[in-house]
Amino acid sequence: RYSRNDIIGEVTMNMGDYDIGNSLEIWGEITKNKVPREDLQEVLVSLSYLPSAERLTVVMLKARNLFLPQCKENMDPFVKVYLVVNGKRVKKKKTGSKKGSCNPVWNEALTFSLSANNLANAAVEVNLLKHFISYTN
Secondary structure, eight states, X not given: OOOOOOOOEEOOXXXXXXXXXXXXXXXXXXXXXXXXXXXXXXXXXXXXXXXXXXXXXXXXXXXESTTTTSOOTTEEEEEXXXXXXXXXXXXXXXXXXXXXXXXXXXXXXXXXEOOGGGGGGEEEEEEEEEEEOOOOO
């Protein structure tokens, strides 16, 4: 079960500015959140890189307040994650869809092979999508 946390501020970091192959501590200036809580759509993602295996793991944990106020029971959200190297999409993986949920919990790990040489030129693109159930005659 997940607790409901409200964002009071955020810090944005460009991972290309850091040597993440070594243990490091990063400090940043916190900016206040200006979006009202009820209008805020959130996705919780975990990233980790294992240098010895040259493996990047993206864990899609959960999301909340998706597609409100038009959220309906027939909406099935899922996530497509792209590994982008040198500005080009090189690999795509996706989560399963969560039936009829505006607050889905995936807890799915998506792994990508990524050499240490390409790490500084790599990015992760996360796309949140929705299936709609439709019927045709």
